[in-house]
Amino acid sequence: MGNLKLQTVGKHLRGTLTMPGDKSISHRAVMLGSIASGDTHIKNLLDSQDVNSTITAMSNLGVTFDRDGDDLIVHGKSLDMLIEPTQMLNMENSGTSARLLMGLLAKQPFTLTFRGDSSLSKRPFGRVIKPLMAMGVSFVTKNDRLPITKLATKHLKGITYELPVASAQVKSAIILAALQADSTTTIIEPIATRDHTERMLASFGVQLERDNNRIIVAPQTKLTATNIQVPGDISSAAYWLVAALLVPDSELTLQQVGINPTRTGIINILSRMGASFDLDKAKTTSEPMANIRVQSQELHGTTVTATDVPTMIDEMPLVVLAATQAQGDTLITGASELHVKESDRIATVTTQLNKLGAHIEAKEDGFYVHGGTPLHVTEPTTVDSCGDHRVGMMLTIAALITEGDVSLARADAVNISYPQFFEDLNEVLS
Ligand SMILES: O=C(O)C1=C[C@@H](OP(=O)(O)O)[C@@H](O)[C@H](O)C1
């Protein structure tokens, strides 16, 4: 794909969009459906490159899938019926696939090699292989980076493990391995992270125990197939929340958005910046949902600290964009995890938004954002997604409030989490 010319100032955003399925929940639905007894029917599964990495990996292990209209049917196999793949498991760009599958497949009695694309091969895996090694798994790796080979494993033992980084991927990998261990595992989570694995296990008949910030996992490998409705992805809705707030004279309604409290940091931070939203809550399933209505509003600066970060980690590029338009400055700390996402998001967000006239200072663990900065370019300017879907989509929203001529390089990165992003944009531009 060549550079994509972006819409800049002059249009409004109006209308209603239904959000594609949540990426985190989609991965988990495919993984747990794959090891449950019976057929799991999944509605509103996200159809994107990252989720396809999980489906392909499970297919390589012998799981079969069918379509029923837009639904995916997973024909579950129990963990001891998976077959040795004839090739490496290619996780492509997906950290969630790689880290969760290392836990799910920890006890397979054959060697498995995980590989990824150039971005994923730079991201750290020590955080997940270290606790799995303590449980008895052996890995072969250079510098804790992909490719990583997991050796055949006979037994897993329960551990007590305090998470050194607030990571739902690491927590989930340990939970999935712990179900297969000979004894109980306790995971201590100093800062709460998204709890989709815990909730979805309950839907498959497996209850975990929670005691404040401890998760206690007793061995249990019998999962029963179920029907899953994947809520819309709040991380995708976040582009439209921020766009409607910043583009004058806009009003958008986003339908079926997942509002699990471990994911709604973006709503909380924008509210703290002065925004208000109308939430029309749906009847609750295991993952709560709402339709959200939002209009253009004035924002003011705020402070974001470590405890806020996990509930909005993937929305941070948008918080930075919103902060450039707020009255007053915004200080974001406790966000050093952004260095190890699909790109170094502290560097890429700062460099690319500053090309549009923003005034952002990159910090070791966050940003200092100067508010009230009109975005403009004096000559045609190309911003770059840097191969990172979230950076590409945030820059597209930034262009909507930029005076001048802006193009986006590597726009196809959106296919990782939100393939209909540009179609949805065209639908609401007026
Ligand atoms: O568990 C998950 O589905 C995810 C957890 C987060 O990663 P970390 O666990 O690395 O924080 C998040 O950034 C990622 O997009 C999805």
Ligand SMILES: C=C(OP(=O)(O)O)C(=O)O
């Ligand atoms: C960090 C992300 O995903 P993953 O870690 O699964 O690649 C993301 O979607 O922003």
